[in-house]
Amino acid sequence: MxxxxxxxxxxxxxxxxxxxxxxxxxxxxxxxxxxxxxxxxxxxxxxxxxxxxxxxxxxxxxxxxxxxxxxxxxxxxxxxxxxxxxxxxxxxxxxxxxxxxxxxxxxxxxxxxxxxxxxxxxxxxxxxxxxxxxxxxxxxxxxxxxxxxxxxxxxxxxxxxxxxxxxxxxxxxxxxxxxxxxxxxxxxxxxxxxxxxxxxxxxxxxxxxxxxxxxxxxxxxxxxxxxxxxTTRPISWIIGMGLAFLLISVCMAVYVVVSYVEHLSVPGWASLMLSLWFIGSILLLSMGVIGQYIGKIYIEIKQxxxxxxxxxxxxxxxxx
CATH class of the missing domain: 3.90.550.10 (Spore Coat Polysaccharide Biosynthesis Protein SpsA; Chain A)
Structure with a gap:
């Protein structure tokens, strides 16, 4: 039929x-x-x-x-x-x-x-x-x-x-x-x-x-x-970025110590500002991704x- x-x-x-x-x-x-x-x-x-x-x-x-x-x-x-x-x-x-x-x-x-x-x-x-x-x-x-x-x-x-x-x-x-x-x-x-x-x-x-x-x-x-x-993979990516930046910060700390010991340190306003803006944007992006998931939970639980x-x-x- x-x-x-x-x-x-x-x-x-x-x-x-x-x-x-x-x-x-x-x-x-x-x-x-x-x-x-x-x-x-x-x-x-x-x-x-x-x-x-x-x-x-x-x-x-x-x-x-x-x-x-x-x-x-x-x-x-x-x-x-x-x-x-x-x-x-x-x-x-x-x-x-x-x-x-x-x-x-x-x-x-x-x-x-x-x-x-x-x-x-x-x-x-x-x-x-x-x-x-x-x-x-x-x-x-x-x-x-x-x-x-x-x-x-x-x-x-x-x-x-x-x-x-x-x-x-x-x-x-x-x-x-x-x-x-x-x-x-x-x-x-x-x-x-x-x-x-x-x-x-x-x-x-x-x-x-x-x-x-x-x-x-x-x-x-x-x-x-x-x-x-x-998928929760974007949150996993945030964790991966966090580990990558931790590694970068360790490398930067080594560089700062070596520069200080060797008396190679020079004023680095530009690199400092770039780093601050870059890290800040990553943090805001990460908060936004997490906020998307929290917002979905908020919508769903109200039914x-x-x-x-x-x-x-x-x-x-x-x-x-």
């Missing part, structure tokens, strides 16, 4: 691209239904992440005119990762599988059909791995590849060149729902589920309209979340909700 699929698409200020995306996703889902790869009850779920433009009114209009489209509106902007999680957990109640894809549809929509084939073969998680990033700006492409390599060097279990384009079975969704953390980094969290997984090729396309909402600042914040949520749902527009099965 084919699965009941929900395509979850997070949206933040996507009024320019939503009509095109809705048409593309609807046509694709209709084709999958006609081929018998998913059930007629399959849906598209647009998640409004506190948009400031006309995104939610457009979603409501699409819901009223298109039987395939549901809408979920969050009470405020909670971020890309939490918006995806909200959509997946909402769809989990009535879906056999969920695919997450950004509303700009830069990911290869045709790869979803291959994901469904892998699901039929018994895989619970199917990752879309970027085959080509030439459609991405140079800066985004370079920083992303650097970050993936940095993750790997830190021992984080993540899929190289994979963002948030993936398929999860109901079993994987049920397991993911048991993770209560507030500092969400799904690219590192989902591989920890341990279910049978595979990958499909994802060729990135140009945006049809609008501009990317993933600014450099947001990418850096996501990178910090990804690193500090899944506040990750998001609040303002409105959920959902078609009934007998509406079709």
């Amino acid at each position: 084919p699965p009941r699929l929900t395509i979850v698409s997070p949206c933040y200020n996507e009024e320019a691209t939503l009509p095109h995306s809705a048409n593309e996703l609807s046509a694709f889902l209709e084709r999958m239904i006609s081929l018998g790869k998913v059930t007629p009850e399959s849906r598209i779920l647009f998640v409004n992440d506190g948009s400031q433009d006309q995104t939610w009114p457009i979603i409501k209009e699409l819901h009223s005119t298109n039987i395939l489209i549901d809408g979920l509106s969050l009470s405020g902007n909670v971020g890309h990762q939490s918006a995806i999680m909200a959509g997946m957990l909402a769809a989990r109640e009535y879906s056999d599988a969920v695919v997450t894809i950004d509303a700009d549809l830069q990911d290869d929509l045709d790869a979803v059909e291959e994901m469904l084939d892998r699901l039929a073969e018994g895989y619970d998680i199917v990752y879309g791995v970027k085959e080509s990033r030439m459609a991405d700006p140079f800066l985004k492409r370079t920083t992303a590849l650097t970050f993936y390599r940095l993750q790997r060097s830190m021992g984080i279990k993540a899929i190289f060149n994979h963002a948030d384009f993936r398929l999860l079975s109901r079993q994987a969704l049920d397991a993911l729902a048991q993770y209560p953390e507030r500092n969400l980094y799904l690219r590192g969290l989902i591989p920890q589920l341990g279910f049978r997984s595979t990958t499909v090729k994802d060729i990135i396309r140009e945006r049809t309209a609008g501009s990317s909402k993933y600014t450099l600042r947001k990418m850096l914040l996501l990178a910090v979340d990804g690193i500090t949520s899944f 506040r909700p990750r998001y609040h749902i303002a409105q959920f527009l959902k078609h009934n099965d007998d509406d079709r």
Whole structure:
């Protein structure tokens, strides 16, 4: 029996691209239904992440005119990762599988059909791995590849060149729902589920309209979340730096003593000031890294909700 699929698409200020995306996703889902790869009850779920433009009114209009489209509106902007999680957990109640894809549809929509084939073969998680990033700006492409390599060097279990384009079975969704953390980094969290997984090729396309909402600042914040949520290696690096500076200080002490005995000491204001600034910056950096971990503990122990749902527009099965 084919699965009941929900395509979850997070949206933040996507009024320019939503009509095109809705048409593309609807046509694709209709084709999958006609081929018998998913059930007629399959849906598209647009998640409004506190948009400031006309995104939610457009979603409501699409819901009223298109039987395939549901809408979920969050009470405020909670971020890309939490918006995806909200959509997946909402769809989990009535879906056999969920695919997450950004509303700009830069990911290869045709790869979803291959994901469904892998699901039929018994895989619970199917990752879309970027085959080509030439459609991405140079800066985004370079920083992303650097970050993936940095993750790997830190021992984080993540899929190289994979963002948030993936398929999860109901079993994987049920397991993911048991993770209560507030500092969400799904690219590192989902591989920890341990279910049978595979990958499909994802060729990135140009945006049809609008501009990317993933600014450099947001990418850096996501990178910090990804690193500090899944490894304590930065703290180990601080210990290593501390030992290195201890060794340097011992060498400097020997140099000072020898210079004093040999009467070679001269005024060294410049070297002294440079040393003070250098050591001071290392200390501040170390405190900042430790502060990141303490801040995450502070957020987690309060156990506040990750998001609040303002409105959920959902078609009934007998509406079709």
